[in-house]
Structure formats: C-alpha cells, structure tokens
Amino acid sequence: MATRRSTNRRVVRQDDDLARPNDGAARPAKPAKTQQSPPRAVIEHVLPQVDCGRRPAKATVGDLLAIEADAFADGHDLLRCEVRYRHDTDTKWSTSLMTSLGNDHWRAMVPIESLGRYRFLVSAKVDRFATWSRDLKARASAGQDLGIELLIGAQLIEQAAKKARGTDRLMLSTISVGLRSATGGLETKMPEATLSWAALGATEVGQARKESLGDVVYSEKLGRFLGGLSEGTATTSDTFAIMVDPAKARFSTWYEMFPRSTSSTPDVHGTFADVRDKLGYVEKMGFDVLYLPPVHPIGRTGRKGPEGAVSAGTADPGSPWAIGASEGGHKAIHPALGTLEDFHALIKDAAVRGIDVAMDLAFQVSPDHPWVSEHPDWFRHRPDGTIRHAENPPKSYEDIYPLDFDTPDWLGLWTELLEVVRYWIAQGIRVFRVDNPHTKPFAFWEWLLTTVKTEAPEVIFLSEAFTRPRVMEQLAKIGFSQSYTYFTWRVSKWELESYFNELSHSDLAAYLRPNLWPNTPDILSEELQSGDRAAFISRFVLAATLGSSYGIYGPAFELQEHLARSPGSEEYAHSEKYQVRSWDRDSRKSLASFIGLVNKIRREHPALQFNDTLKFHAVDNEQIIAYSKSRPNGPSAEDVVVIVVNLDHSYPQSGWVELDLASLGVDWRRPYVMHDLLTDAHYSWEGGRNFVSLDPSNVPCHIFSLHQPAIRRSPVEGAR
C-alpha cells in the first residue's frame, strides 16, 4: 500500500472514473452526435515534460514540484485549471488547483512523497461562476442595474447546489435566496448562521460572519468551491510521468578512491579492510558516496603496465577496467582486495557513517573473462576467426573485448548483465557509476534501468559519458539518475555561465541531473596541471556550489596531484589506473579540511542542495564570477547563498558585483548582511553594487549567506 498521503492543504477528489485524457482537439469534419458541444479550453506546454511525454521527468522524494501549463479558452471567460496526480500505488487521484500567473500560464505545486512513478495531467474548463462574479463587479463599478445579473447568479448557484451535500447545500441555497431577494443591492447583509465557511472546508470559521452579499459573491473561497461543482466539459491534457528517486539522486557528494592504494604500507596492495580504515577520513571530509573503480579480477592477457605501457611486468596489477580472469568475472571480487564478506563489512561500515559505496559497472571484458569461453557468440569475430578487440581506428585496445549487444543471443547477454546488477544490489549496493554507457545501445540501458528501478526504485545510476551533447542527454532521458558533464572543461566565466544556464534553465533540467567532477582518474584537467593551490580551491568550490551533486577523485585531488603523463595529455603521471600508489593523506598541503568545511556548508544550506534557482550576477571583471542559489519553491527566496570566485589562479582580482536584489527578495533600500561561511567574516552591503577583492594566495572565493534583518518596529509599536 502507498505510504504517500496528500497534504491536508490539497483538495482530494474521489475521481475513480477519470476520463481518458485527450489533447483538447476537436475531431474535425465529424462532430460526435452528443448533446454537449466540444470543450472550450485548450491546454498546452504542460511542464515538466520530456520528449512530448514519451519519457518521464525526474523528481526526488520531498520535492514540492511545480507543474505548469498554458490554458485558455476563446472569448473572455475565466478558467478553472487543476492538476490531477497519483503515485502508481495510489488508488485515487489527488487534485491540486492551479493558480494563474498571467499570460494564460498556470501553476500548481505538488508534493512528491514516494519513490517510483507518479502520473499527472492538467484539466481545465470554463468557470461560469468566476466569470459571472468578475463581470458582476465590473457592472457594479459602472453603476449598472444588476437585477437580472443577480438572478443569473442565483441560477448558477442553484445548479451547483444540486451537486452539493449537507451544510454545503444549505449554505448555497441561502446565498441563492439572498441573490434572488437582494433589494439593498450587494450591500445586503447575509444571514449569519448559514454562512459558516466551515461548510467550505476552511478553518477560519470565525472570520466570515456578518458578511454582505458582495463579500460573499466576490469571495475567492466561494468561487473555488463553486468552480469545482460547475457544469461544462473539461479539457484534459495528456498524462505525463514523473520518476521519483531518493533525495541523494539530487544532492550527493562523491569521493572516488582506488581501494588498492589504501594500504598504510607503501607499495602493498590495499584491501577492503584498508578501505574501512579510511572511512573516517572520507566521512570527515563530508562525502556521502564512496565510489570504487571495478573490484573484480583483472585479466592477464594484454595487461597494461605502469603509465599505460603495452606490456606489464609480473608484479603490475593491471587496469581494473580490464575485467575478468580465471578467478571470475563481473560477479567476482579481486582476491587481493579480500572476500565478499570483507566487501559486505565495508558496505555496512560505510552505511553507519551515512556513506553509500558506489560500484563501477563497466560492461566490457578482458580476454580472460569467463564469458569469452562460455559465450563466444557474445563477441564479434573477424573473418580470420579472432575476436574483435576494442578499437577506435586507428587506436586499438588489445586488453579489452567489447560485448556485441547485437549478437543473435542479445537477450541472453542483456539478461546476464541485468543479473550482474541484481547481484550487487543483493549484496547491498544502491549506487552505481556506469562506465562509458554511450558505447552500448540506448535500448539496452532503457530496458535494464527500467527493470531495475521497478524492482528497486531507490537505486541511483551515474552515467559516465563524456561525448556529444545529444548522446549524453539521451542517456539521462532513458533513465540514468545522474550524469557527468562538461564542467571539467568549462573554465572561463562565459563558458561557465552559458553551460550552467543551459543545465539549470533549459529543457535539460527536467531530466538531466549534473554531477560535476573537477578531476577523474582519466582527466587531469589543464587547469589543475598548473599545480596552483588556488586552481584546486576554485575548481572545487565551483563544483561544490554550481552543482548540488559533485565528486572528486582523491586523494589525488586533495593532495593537489598535478603531474601529467606527458605535455598536452590529460592522463595523470603514475596513474593509479595501472599501478598501486601510496598517498600521504596527512600532508600539510592537503585540502581535506577545506573540503570538509565546504561540504558542511552544503549540508547546512538547502540552497546548495538544488540547482533550480541558480542565477548569475554581473561583475565588471571577467576573472570574477558571481552567482546565487536559494531554497526553491518557497513562498519567497529562502536561504540565499551567494558565491563569488576568482577564476584567475595567479593574481588578485577585484571588481563590483551587481546583485539582482529583487530576484533574491532583498529590499534594495536597506542594508543586508553577507556572512562569509568560509571565513566567518560578516560584511554589511547596501544596494546592488558592492566591491569584492579575492587573492589567490589566500582563499580565492566567498561563499556568502545573505541575510537582511527584518524592519525593526519603533519602540512605541514594539511596546504594544
């Protein structure tokens, strides 16, 4: 049974026989032989909507989701618009009345309370009572005779009364009698007893006594009630789906670490036990996802040596992404890391600290993987009988065989891959990072993700695709919960602003959740190769505040590892992909405590846990970027956080920040406090333009909490 309940502020309708939705279009040329003319309202541009409703939009548990639409009718009549929504496990539809935002645009806020799938539609019809009430006011203001109009209103209310029950019906009858007999015009006082608004489901019973006829017929509350009872054919939109993930899909803080480099003894292969020893370190920095590269047996055929050398020495561990050996394949654990029990213990210890262990799903094999001999038909063969290894001509990767997803036994292969995911879920894994999903068919991922999410809606999948925009978007559409982005290469103010405006405010925002990485084991960005501490800090702060989800590959990041394998390469020198590394986690140059501080700020400020409200503000210096976030969907801008970053890692930069105060809910006439959460300094700012100066040799950024004190009452008022 559903645990979801609509809040008591929402009207719940007993709509079991909800009509099949349509697009409101009349069927041309052959009007149906009915008594009713076709519905007059039109509904368009329903949001959120992905690919005309073919794909679900995304939400997370706890969201208050804005559902919007354009709705209008011919002529001047007013509309009543509502959203109907239900979770797959609900037996009934809930209804939420939409509010007009002007220009025929409407919105309702819907509480999202359960994992899995919601469906919703928008319904609109002409509201005859509201139209009558608005016109009555115009006629009354113009001093026109209202006699006949009051009779028309009485008829409307009498019709509605037939549908009402008990005290509601009594109240409506009293109002219609009042309208029919009104001789004192709209000033006529209404009988007291019958006008208890409690009958309308409102709580403020006491307020509405002794009202005049005008108060009553112009009352929004009565209008809403009568609108619900009114006659007329409604137009309904298509039905759209919302897939609901856990809140961590929206707000997560990732730390990637090679388990084999966790031993405290130099050059010794680390184990899951060593990883458990490092959990405190990870927790202290404030991460809640610990992502491990593949933990499976590593192939020996074609094994790569240090620096990616084409052949390995006997002691070289090989790349963890060359999965599979005689010890087993995708369901096995590398013996040097420990046993399945050790892995269970790691997952359990991490969970106690609020950390999810994320597994790597890399659907490719080494030539030694058991599947190669068990299922030769899962691979593509060349005319000489050999299996085609991975390549991107003229490059070729002899240590990896790609799977042939189009094999005649594709269903057998796909099912086995699904079983791999199910297996690790059964071991306690809830977060997967998927390696190169863009080299496997979209149809495969859609099938796998849909199946898994149906069985376990709490599972999160991060798509590691650094490829063309349409391909990355498609992976998000077909079900990936989070996506790697181009952040790694977006460096200048112009690049950051245009890219993050696109991520936060275009169609993408409905289905693609960015996860920002300043580095990965594959990408030591040019920015970081300088080795400037300011570069690491500013790239980190950008990731942690531009994205509600971000990650770093450590300890390389916090220890400011910055040597590339060769000039112009983004590969790390001495990459952990090919060798065991020892890290001096206690180094004085470590950024661990700074990272811990920023992650604490992220936890304490809901503004940083969403991307919806991201707004860039002008600065008269191209080297300084400024942006704000606030808690979304609140009645006003709450928890306003303003971030200012010096993008120049070598020189101090200063300039005037021009905050758009209106968008932040700040009164420009009064001073406000900028509390720097990094330094605990407080600044008093006034008006939109304020001066900042940031020195890369110190902390090259501000993370401000903006607060404007309420207006103080005068002593006399305060004494009341």
Place this chain on the structure above:
Amino acid sequence: MATRRSTNRRVVRQDDDLARPNDGAARPAKPAKTQQSPPRAVIEHVLPQVDCGRRPAKATVGDLLAIEADAFADGHDLLRCEVRYRHDTDTKWSTSLMTSLGNDHWRAMVPIESLGRYRFLVSAKVDRFATWSRDLKARASAGQDLGIELLIGAQLIEQAAKKARGTDRLMLSTISVGLRSATGGLETKMPEATLSWAALGATEVGQARKESLGDVVYSEKLGRFLGGLSEGTATTSDTFAIMVDPAKARFSTWYEMFPRSTSSTPDVHGTFADVRDKLGYVEKMGFDVLYLPPVHPIGRTGRKGPEGAVSAGTADPGSPWAIGASEGGHKAIHPALGTLEDFHALIKDAAVRGIDVAMDLAFQVSPDHPWVSEHPDWFRHRPDGTIRHAENPPKSYEDIYPLDFDTPDWLGLWTELLEVVRYWIAQGIRVFRVDNPHTKPFAFWEWLLTTVKTEAPEVIFLSEAFTRPRVMEQLAKIGFSQSYTYFTWRVSKWELESYFNELSHSDLAAYLRPNLWPNTPDILSEELQSGDRAAFISRFVLAATLGSSYGIYGPAFELQEHLARSPGSEEYAHSEKYQVRSWDRDSRKSLASFIGLVNKIRREHPALQFNDTLKFHAVDNEQIIAYSKSRPNGPSAEDVVVIVVNLDHSYPQSGWVELDLASLGVDWRRPYVMHDLLTDAHYSWEGGRNFVSLDPSNVPCHIFSLHQPAIRRSPVEGAR
C-alpha cells in the same frame, strides 16, 4: 490522381509496406522474442513539428522545405538518415537522403509541389559500409595492415550485392572481388568496364573510369548506394503532417476598402460597379487581395450613427458588421451595393487583374437577422427572456447578438455557418478575412477550416485576432492561413527586432504566417495620428518588407488620414464603419505611387516574399533599424535585400550600419554595390561598417539590393 511528381534528383522508393512508425524507444522490461536486437539509432526533435505532431506545420506550393532532425546511435558508428514523404494523393512514399550538419543534426530539402496534406517521417539506421569505409581510411593513414579489413569490406559488399539487380549486382561483385584479391593495396586499379557509375543511376558516366580501389571504396556515391542496401533495423520517427496552401498564403498584398465609399459622387452610397471602376487604381498600387468589409444587409435595430453614436438617423447606413436585416443574412448582398450578379462581375474583373476579392466572415448578427426568429435557440437568453446582446462588461453592444456556439443545437448552428462559407466559395471567393475568431470556440474553427480545406485546399483564411499571444497562436495552429499581428503597436527598434525575431525564428514560424497592418478601420495607431508623411512611409515600408504578407486600409492610408475620434482613441474620426466617405484619390499628397513602387519591388525580389531569412543588423543609432532578407533555401544567399529605416519621423538620423557580411554571403575583402531600389541610386560599400543618413523630409528609408560582382579574371586567364 496526383499531379505531383518527385524530381529526378530524389530517390524514389517502392515502399508500400512502410512499417508503422514508432519513436525508436525500446519497450522496457519485456524485450520481444525476435532474432533482431532493437534498433540502435535514436531520432529526436524532428522539424517542422507543431505541438508534438498534433497539428500540421504549414508550407506553400513551390517551397523547398527543410526537414531536420537530431539522429544518433551509441558508439562511433555512422548513420544513414532519410526523410520519407508522400502527398495524401500519392500511392508511394518518396525518399530523400539527409545530410549531416554536425552535432548529430541532419537535414533534407523536400520539394513541395501540391496543395493539401503531405506526411513525412525520418528514418535512421547504422550504416555499416560507411563506418567501415571511414575506419579503413583511418587505418590506412596510420599505415596499419588492411588485409582483414578488406575481407570484411568484401563481405559487406557481397551481402549488399544479394539485394542488387542487373548491372548493379555485377558492379558490386567486381568491387568485392577486387577487395578480396587486392595485393597492391588501395592503389590497385579497378577493371574499367564494370565501374561505370551509370549502374548507380548517376549521369556522369565518363568520370569514373580507371579508378583505384581506394577511389572506389571511399566514394560517397558508392557509400550512398550501399547504405540503401545495408542490413540492420531502422528507427523511424513519428509521422508528421504538412498542410500546403497556395503561394498567396505566404506572399500577399492586401488592400481593404469600403465598397460604399467608392462612388465618384460625394455622399452617394457606392456600389459593386463603383468598386469595379476602382480596380485599376488598386492594381496600379500593386495589390493582389482586395478585402471588402461585410457586404450583407445591415440591421436597423440599435443601428449606430456617425462616430459610433448609439442611435442613427434614417439616412445613416450603420455598421456593416451588424449583419442581417429583413433583406437577408450572411448569404445575402446589401441591396445598395448591387446584386449577386454585380458581385460576380466584380470577382471576375478583379481576377483578370490578378486580384482576389476577400470576404469578411463575421459570425455575429444584428437583432434583425433572419436567424433570430428562425433559430432563437442559437442565442443565449437571460432570465427575463431577452436575448443577451454582445458585451464585455461593463461595455455593451446593443446592435449585435453573439451566436451561442454551445447551444444544444450547436451542430445545426455550426453546419449553417459552414454552409455560409461554402456558399461564398461557390460564388468564386477564395480568400476570407475572419472577424474576431477568438470569440468563437477553437473546436468550431478547427472543424470548419479542416472541412473547407479538405474540399477546397486553395482557400485562404486570415485570422483577425488582436488578443493574447497563446490565443492568437492557437488560431494559427488549428488552421488559419494567415494572422494579424501586434506589428501595429511595435514601434521602437527593440520592439520590432524582438517581435520579428520571434515571428521568424521561433516555433511560431512553422505554423503562424504574419500579415502586417499599419492601420485598420478599427486602429488608427498613435504613430500615424501625428499625420507625418514620414510616419506613413516608414510604417508602410516596415510592413511591406518585414512581412511577406501585409495590408493597408485605404484610401485612409495612402491619403494619410490621421484624425482620431478623440484624444487617446485609436478610432478614426468620421469612421467609415458608420458613414459613407468620399475620398480624393487623386490628391497630390497621396502615397499611391510610392506604394506602387514598393509593391513592384516586392514582386521583383523573391527575398521579400519570404520571412525565413530575416536578419537584423546592428546600427549605432537606436532610431535607425536595419535588416536583410534573401531568397531562402538556395545553395547560397541569393537576392539579398537590405532595408534601412529611420524610425524618427521628425528629425534626420544617421549612423553606422554593421552588416553581418558572412551571413549574406558577401566577401568582406571586396567592395559590393548597394542599389537603392526606391531612388535607383547606387552606392559602393566596403567591409561591414558603412554610414547611412536618412531624412524624414525626403524618403526616410532605403531598400537596397545588395550585389557583389564576381572576381574578374586577369586578362591572361580570361583569354584561355
């Protein structure tokens, strides 16, 4: 039978059993038990597309229509994408290969040749031969051994050969034999006779003799041919519709004239015979649509007097929009204008001059209309039994009864209105201007327009809706061929640029065709009330060049009538809506000859007959606007026209125009000629920045034809 034929440049496919299109999405959770894995290509964002394909996009006969889509697959394989299209009367689908424009975006140009409805879809699949050929080139460049790859290619071509016929099959066999036996690598010469490209349907037979193996396998022509034969499951998009109107729906020049004000004798009611006398005047100005306000009998009850007075004198003619009297209703002719035969003669005379007579469809009645007594149930009654007259509270219009489109007999009413349209079509009318369509249900118009366009696809309907944006858009979506716009109130450079960028370059462009009016009998805009000649000229030139369709209400416009009924009103003083006017068409101040010149320029320059290529160019003076148009869809920018207008009607303005030369196909290193088509002056411009100066006391605008002479060859080269 269809008269449409696909051009010989297009490939025609015998695809009777075209699979039912789908969105390319895998059905999750339950893969079908087939041998084939699901298709790998994804197709998205097909254009043109209106409301997710629920509504047709618009085109006109003779268009070369760009059909575009995003298409991509997983991994690095190349795609083959094609558009399939057919007119409703075609028995077969035609196919046009799409070209990649980069970033996974594809386009094909489809010739639109017949009125009525086309349908199209986009199809995409992995092109194994093209992928092989591209990879082979990369391997060859890297000096890799190609032995096995040539074998793979031979196999691919042998598979394709099985589907080929006759000489095609022979040619493919020769190529595969060449691949299998190639010992001299890609430089091996191919046997001559078998390589006649005539086998591929190409015309340049002679070109392709003595080619090497490399020339053959990298050839785009072979690739296209083999792509068509290749294996693999295609993804197909939804099917989308295109409604095709006559070219006049896109390019039309309207003149509105009250027939009762056409008598040469002052204060005498004009007749259709008088209108015929004025046809030469209208033709000389270059108009091709003559729009007459309603020509039906006018009601007497509540008739309005001059200046819209609430009561009329016995000699006052009343408003033509108060339709219906004892003489008849919407199918009758006002006796003072003449007979139906006179009307026929007018239509015929106009047609000889290339002018369509446009009728006004105003679906409302005077209280004296026959329908009021014949069909009282077609009107809404008030509780006192009276019919509700037109009103927009507190305003009320006692001379007009609106029809009740929701009457229980709505089907009877709608059918009668359809009969009105059919009746006038039978009299020879092909263009209708529809009065206030936004006050009638959208479902009604969709039904009526769909029915009429099915019977008579050449008919054009202009929507006279000046209301909210969503409502105006909806009327265009459901079938109106042209739409009045906000142009009348867009005056500043900023307003004009943002509004016309929206009309030309947003989703709107696929379905809404703007028709720009600087004035109407209802709207004497504030701009024109100044009476400045420059205001009339510049508003006219803006309308005639920003819009491929525009209209003026004359002779008020060309005679610069500018007195408003009262300050702040947009109503004309002495409005023809309520009285017969006499006009001095020969007045020296008339703009008729200027109008004639501009309309001649419009006819001679295809650039001005489309809106697709509208582009604004920067000018460093907010009072000067500059924009260009060119013939769309050509291989390069053809017939470039540049318009520069001084928006200040009182003072000369000058400034530097910064033309975006690249977008106009102009080489910035060479001078180009700006030929002012209004004055016949020629200017030599160089580079992007050039100076203009426009004096409102003279002609406050330029309409330039831009021409850059081709590079002259040196005498030696020229002598060859």
